[in-house]
Structures are given as C-alpha cells and as structure tokens.
Amino acid sequence: MIHLHVTAADLTRVRFAASPLMETVTSLRTLAAGRQGRHLHRPWIDRFAGRAGRLRPYDRELLAALVRPQGYIPDFLVPPPGRRSSTFADALGQVAAADPEVVARELAHLAAHPVAQQGPGRDARRAVLQALVDRPDAGIGPVTEALAAYHRAAIAPEWARIDALLHDDIAHRLDALADGGVEAMMRNLHPSVTFAGQTLRIVKYYEGHADCGGRGLLLVPCAFAWPDVVVRTAHPESPSVSYSPRGLGRLWEEHPEDTGPALAGVLGQTRAALLALLDLPMSTSQAATQMAFSAPTLSVHLQALRAAGLLTSRRKGRHVLYARTELGERLLAESGGPSAR
Incomplete structure (x- = not known):
C-alpha cells in the first residue's frame, strides 16, 4: 500500500x-x-x-x-x-x-x-x-x-469519446468538491483508494510512503488505467494519481443508427441518433466527429434538441458540452432506444 x-x-x-x-x-x-x-x-x-x-x-x-x-x-x-x-x-x-x-x-x-x-x-x-x-x-x-x-x-x-468520458468525470468531481469539500470529492475515487486523516491510501503490490510537501496533488482520470491506479510520486512539480473515470462501462457501447421508427418519425433520424449518442457529455465538434457531420450542421440539431428540453448544456472552457436531460432519457427509453442503463 x-x-x-x-x-x-x-x-x-x-x-x-x-x-x-x-x-x-x-x-x-x-x-x-x-x-x-x-x-x-x-x-x-x-x-x-x-x-x-x-x-x-x-x-x-x-x-x-x-x-x-x-x-x-x-x-x-x-x-x-x-x-x-x-x-x-x-x-x-x-x-x-x-x-x-x-x-x-x-x-x-x-x-x-x-x-x-x-x-x-x-x-x-x-x-x-x-x-x-x-x-x-x-x-x-x-x-x-x-x-x-x-x-x-x-x-x-x-x-473524442474518451475525452468526453474524462471531462464528464472531472465535472462530477468538481461538483462534489463544491457541495461537500475534499472528502466528498475523494469519496468513491476508486475501490483501491481511501482518504482519511490527510492521507491518501492506495492499494498496490508494495509498501511506501510519500509526502506531497506543499506541491499539491494532480488527479488524472484515465480510461486505460482500469482496473489499477497509477501513482507517480517522484515528479518535482506534484504527485499524481490516475484512476478509472465514472461510467467507464459506457465507453465502448455501440449505439445503433436505428433508434426506432416512432422516435425517428417525431425527431427525424439524425436528431434521434444524436439523442442516443449523447449518453456522455460532448461538444459540437466531438459529436460531429462521432456522427460524420459538419459541426455547423450538427449545431443546428443540438440547439433544436436543447430547445425541446431533451438536452442540457454547460460550458467547459471555450467549449459547450451537451448531454441528455431526464426527459431525453425517458423519451429514448420509451421509444425502445439505447437510453440510460
């Protein structure tokens, strides 16, 4: 440890x-x-x-x-x-x-x-x-x-898909920090990680102690770190801990283009497929890459779904990330599409 x-x-x-x-x-x-x-x-x-x-x-x-x-x-x-x-x-x-x-x-x-x-x-x-x-x-x-x-x-x-998953995890951790402080942010970071008494304990195959020493701590969600935690303590800038992000099981799920004739009949095939895609928050460019559309074209569809209350958006730096709302989840589920699992 x-x-x-x-x-x-x-x-x-x-x-x-x-x-x-x-x-x-x-x-x-x-x-x-x-x-x-x-x-x-x-x-x-x-x-x-x-x-x-x-x-x-x-x-x-x-x-x-x-x-x-x-x-x-x-x-x-x-x-x-x-x-x-x-x-x-x-x-x-x-x-x-x-x-x-x-x-x-x-x-x-x-x-x-x-x-x-x-x-x-x-x-x-x-x-x-x-x-x-x-x-x-x-x-x-x-x-x-x-x-x-x-x-x-x-x-x-x-x-594009990996990046969306990583930043979804970061957003969740930062929300937890705002709501409950560092302990809430560290909670459920990884099954091998616990935080108590100003000590982060990580289960590894060897025993060791390291001090952050005022350098801070870098937390890096990493899809391919699963199922382990990668710890770096020797870098002069700050120690780092790489852990598996939340929702990793969704990363490689395939989303069928056919979301069901009922939903496609109401929204159109492109908007129905876009709604099914966004089980991870994505920017316009990320979603456009996934669906092989131009960003301006897809932006029109994103705005229409957002105006209908099926998507929500939040800003991350220079980008806006879109994700399904609860209404969007229910609509997709009741149409027989790949909704929240």
Missing part, C-alpha cells in the same frame, strides 16, 4: 487534468495484459487489431519493452499535464525535452525491475532497453517516434 501524505497547503492545490499521453501509455499495458481477462476494453482491442499493421515491427518491440503489463512505468513517459486539457503533441514535446541522464537511469531501473520483467522474453526486452540507454539521447528520439505512430493508430480515432 502507498501512503500519500497531504497537508492543508496541498489540498488548496489539488487539480484535475485529462492526458491523451497517459491514455496512450496505459493502453499499451491494456494490450499487453489483454489475454489476462481485461475484458472491459475488449471492443477497443478488437478495433485496434485492424489498425495494428500500421506500426513498424521495431516500434511494437520497443513499446512492448517500455510498458509492461504490470510494475514500473518510467516517469519520463507520463509527464504531468500542465493544463486540464492538453494535446498529445504538447505532452510528446515534454517527453522529447526530458533529460537523457534521467531517462537512461529510469530505463535501467525498468530493465532490472522484478515485477515489470516477469514473463518470457526478459532477455530480449533488456537488450532493447540497453540499446536505448547506450544512445547519446538515451533513445528519446525512437521512443517519441514510436509513441506518435502508436497514438495515431490506437488512440486518436477514439479520442
């Missing part, structure tokens, strides 16, 4: 962020452990299988050595996001700017890590890691190239 000790000053500096790079890195762990029963992401694993051929064999070998099914993940691979929403390019730039000496040290630690190096192929993985360590840049160049190629094939096609 990890004991993460926080002070009053740390609690005033708690923040949230979504990280496309964290999703990319932890999804590699999901792939590596996919045969061990992580069935929640099976629809994504099956979809990615059709795109896996876009990766070079060396990139696959390199990434398999860098991210193991369990155990240590090098810190340089998952730098803390600077903002609540950051791009993959921004995060990859942080990786590219890492200190080669630090990277080499972390790769050497990974090569010798008893938990991460379990299973067949250990010698081959260690050879890959040592070849990176021996490079003047500690392999940062090949690593960033492999991560970028993998992200394009595995995560970018799914990002």
Whole structure:
C-alpha cells in the first residue's frame, strides 16, 4: 500500500487534468495484459487489431519493452499535464525535452525491475532497453517516434469519446468538491483508494510512503488505467494519481443508427441518433466527429434538441458540452432506444 501524505497547503492545490499521453501509455499495458481477462476494453482491442499493421515491427518491440503489463512505468513517459486539457503533441514535446541522464537511469531501473520483467522474453526486452540507454539521447528520439505512430493508430480515432468520458468525470468531481469539500470529492475515487486523516491510501503490490510537501496533488482520470491506479510520486512539480473515470462501462457501447421508427418519425433520424449518442457529455465538434457531420450542421440539431428540453448544456472552457436531460432519457427509453442503463 502507498501512503500519500497531504497537508492543508496541498489540498488548496489539488487539480484535475485529462492526458491523451497517459491514455496512450496505459493502453499499451491494456494490450499487453489483454489475454489476462481485461475484458472491459475488449471492443477497443478488437478495433485496434485492424489498425495494428500500421506500426513498424521495431516500434511494437520497443513499446512492448517500455510498458509492461504490470510494475514500473518510467516517469519520463507520463509527464504531468500542465493544463486540464492538453494535446498529445504538447505532452510528446515534454517527453522529447526530458533529460537523457534521467531517462537512461529510469530505463535501467525498468530493465532490472522484478515485477515489470516477469514473463518470457526478459532477455530480449533488456537488450532493447540497453540499446536505448547506450544512445547519446538515451533513445528519446525512437521512443517519441514510436509513441506518435502508436497514438495515431490506437488512440486518436477514439479520442473524442474518451475525452468526453474524462471531462464528464472531472465535472462530477468538481461538483462534489463544491457541495461537500475534499472528502466528498475523494469519496468513491476508486475501490483501491481511501482518504482519511490527510492521507491518501492506495492499494498496490508494495509498501511506501510519500509526502506531497506543499506541491499539491494532480488527479488524472484515465480510461486505460482500469482496473489499477497509477501513482507517480517522484515528479518535482506534484504527485499524481490516475484512476478509472465514472461510467467507464459506457465507453465502448455501440449505439445503433436505428433508434426506432416512432422516435425517428417525431425527431427525424439524425436528431434521434444524436439523442442516443449523447449518453456522455460532448461538444459540437466531438459529436460531429462521432456522427460524420459538419459541426455547423450538427449545431443546428443540438440547439433544436436543447430547445425541446431533451438536452442540457454547460460550458467547459471555450467549449459547450451537451448531454441528455431526464426527459431525453425517458423519451429514448420509451421509444425502445439505447437510453440510460
């Protein structure tokens, strides 16, 4: 178990962020452990299988050595996001700017890590890691190239829906903070996490203590962290905890285009399909990507559904997120469509 000790000053500096790079890195762990029963992401694993051929064999070998099914993940691979929403390019730039000496040290630690190096192929993985360590840049160049190629094939096609889920969780946590303070926000963060007496306790395979020391705490909802919690305590900016977001079971649900003739007859097929899609809050651009419409065209449909009381909206930064109202849920359910489950 990890004991993460926080002070009053740390609690005033708690923040949230979504990280496309964290999703990319932890999804590699999901792939590596996919045969061990992580069935929640099976629809994504099956979809990615059709795109896996876009990766070079060396990139696959390199990434398999860098991210193991369990155990240590090098810190340089998952730098803390600077903002609540950051791009993959921004995060990859942080990786590219890492200190080669630090990277080499972390790769050497990974090569010798008893938990991460379990299973067949250990010698081959260690050879890959040592070849990176021996490079003047500690392999940062090949690593960033492999991560970028993998992200394009595995995560970018799914990002709109993943991003909507992450920010829905963040909105829920911030509402809980406003209503009940830090304890309410931390409640039900994850079955492996408890918070009491200014200590965050996370069930892990090892025992450890760490102090936030006034640096604050970064909370990162991460779809592919499931079923684990990823804890980073060594970064000088602030420790971070990555946990599974609420509603993760909805992430890969398929929504049939045919929502039923009765509902389509009243709303029209496009608006009926849009109502069925929005079981996660989405912006106009995210919904347009999912439905293959232009954003201006879809905006007209969103506004019509909102005016009818079937959708609600809230602002997140420069974007407006839309989600079904209770009336919209009931209408979809009674029409036989994929409503609130």
